[in-house]
Amino acid sequence: MKILQICPIFPPYPQNFGSGVTNVVYHISKELVRRGHEVTVYTSTSLGLRKKMYHVNNPTSVDGIEVHAFQYTLGYYTFFITPGIITAMRKNIRKFDVIHLHDNICFQSIICHHYAKRYNIPYILQTHGSPPRMVGERKFKWMLDIAFGSRILRDASKIIALTKTEDGQLKNIGVSEDKIEIVPNGIEISEYDNLPKRGDFRKKYAIRDDEKIILYLGRIHKIKGIDLLVNAFVDLVKELDDVRLVIVGGDSGFLSTLKKQINVLNIDDNILFTGPLYERDKLEAYVDADVYVLPSVYETFPVTVLEAMACGTPVIVTDRCGIANILDKVGCVVEYDKDQLRVAILKILSDEGLKRRFGDDCKKLVVEEFGWSAIIMQIEKVYKNATSVTKEMTG
Numbered sequence: 001m002k003i004l005q006i007c008p009i010f011p012p013y014p015q016n017f018g019s020g021v022t023n024v025v026y027h028i029s030k031e032l033v034r035r036g037h038e039v040t041v042y043t044s045t046s047l048g049l050r051k052k053m054y055h056v057n058n059p060t061s062v063d064g065i066e067v068h069a070f071q072y073t074l075g076y077y078t079f080f081i082t083p084g085i086i087t088a089m090r091k092n093i094r095k096f097d098v099i100h101l102h103d104n105i106c107f108q109s110i111i112c113h114h115y116a117k118r119y120n121i122p123y124i125l126q127t128h129g130s131p132p133r134m135v136g137e138r139k140f141k142w143m144l145d146i147a148f149g150s151r152i153l154r155d156a157s158k159i160i161a162l163t164k165t166e167d168g169q170l171k172n173i174g175v176s177e178d179k180i181e182i183v184p185n186g187i188e189i190s191e192y193d194n195l196p197k198r199g200d201f202r203k204k205y206a207i208r209d210d211e212k213i214i215l216y217l218g219r220i221h222k223i224k225g226i227d228l229l230v231n232a233f234v235d236l237v238k239e240l241d242d243v244r245l246v247i248v249g250g251d252s253g254f255l256s257t258l259k260k261q262i263n264v265l266n267i268d269d270n271i272l273f274t275g276p277l278y279e280r281d282k283l284e285a286y287v288d289a290d291v292y293v294l295p296s297v298y299e300t301f302p303v304t305v306l307e308a309m310a311c312g313t314p315v316i317v318t319d320r321c322g323i324a325n326i327l328d329k330v331g332c333v334v335e336y337d338k339d340q341l342r343v344a345i346l347k348i349l350s351d352e353g354l355k356r357r358f359g360d361d362c363k364k365l366v367v368e369e370f371g372w373s374a375i376i377m378q379i380e381k382v383y384k385n386a387t388s389v390t391k392e393m394t395g
Helices: 021-034 084-095 107-119 139-155 164-172 200-204 226-239 255-265 279-288 303-310 338-349 352-369 372-394
Strands: 002-006 038-044 060-062 065-070 074-076 079-081 098-101 123-126 158-161 180-182 212-217 243-248 271-275 291-294 315-318 332-334
Touching: 002 021, 002 107, 021 038, 021 065, 021 372, 038 084, 038 107, 065 084, 079 107, 084 107, 098 107, 098 372, 107 123, 107 139, 123 139, 123 372, 158 164, 158 372, 164 180, 180 372, 200 279, 212 226, 212 279, 212 303, 212 338, 226 243, 226 255, 226 338, 243 279, 255 271, 279 303, 291 303, 291 338, 303 315, 303 352, 315 338, 332 338, 338 352
Parallel strands: 002 038, 002 098, 038 065, 098 123, 123 158, 158 180, 212 243, 212 291, 243 271, 291 315, 315 332
Antiparallel strands: 060 065, 074 079
């Protein structure tokens, strides 16, 4: 199949993809190419990337993916106006069998919707956990949704939801059940074949072997619930002699508030902030952690949970995480409650057998169900269903 992927951001080098939507688009596209499909990406020269990083107006090859990055003239959050895509869509859209939109209200999706509808090219919409009319507090996004998002949603051949939670949100705003397909995100399993040896992270940060490590890894943002974890940790310090809370991640506006909370509680010496960690350094943190905790207020599909599981680290999440339903038997799911969180952490830290069983079961589940090779088979099926429906309609 000839497949067009649409996203507002797509860095030209794989090491720049991070763990967000662009990382998902990259791995989907890479796996599709490996399976013999022709994959093209239309995107923008965004994120402050210099023109010379792309061959502007000419395609760049990224692991066999043909990337067309159009120069943007104006940008706001992830809305980058790229006039060049208009001509490209008009000339080229009929070459593609199916289109995959990864944002329902970016400029590129708006233009694509116009020409896909005109030429009757089927497209799949994936909002990556942010369905229309649930995009948060930004008025700009709300206005875009009113003007364009609803039509893009309505005309999609299929809509991919990451979780049952997102599936329910889509149904609540009127999307019919037969249009929705639940396909989770995945991870690159091969990256976890050769894990760092235990103790490397501890050595770097002078953490003793007999200290228990509770790990949080992700953005330092209020929605992540790290303040709840800190409140639970205060009580754990009173129950366990040697325990350390390690917080890994970049500041998204909540770091100063969090540090004030920690200072007031007088537990500064028990908490380590490392800043963001990447690649091998990040894996070292997962491997040395006794438990990984994601205490989010709201979460769609946190890839960090899969990463921790792939490293054989037991995980605890709140029931507000969209991924909670897959952890019933291989991890702990708690309500957004300080005491429940404390009890769950204490349970794992106090039982080596349970910790080892959870770690082994987590790793097995990820390898069997969440590698990109397994995920891409589901996505291929969605593409084929969308194209067959379009052929039947055009008869």
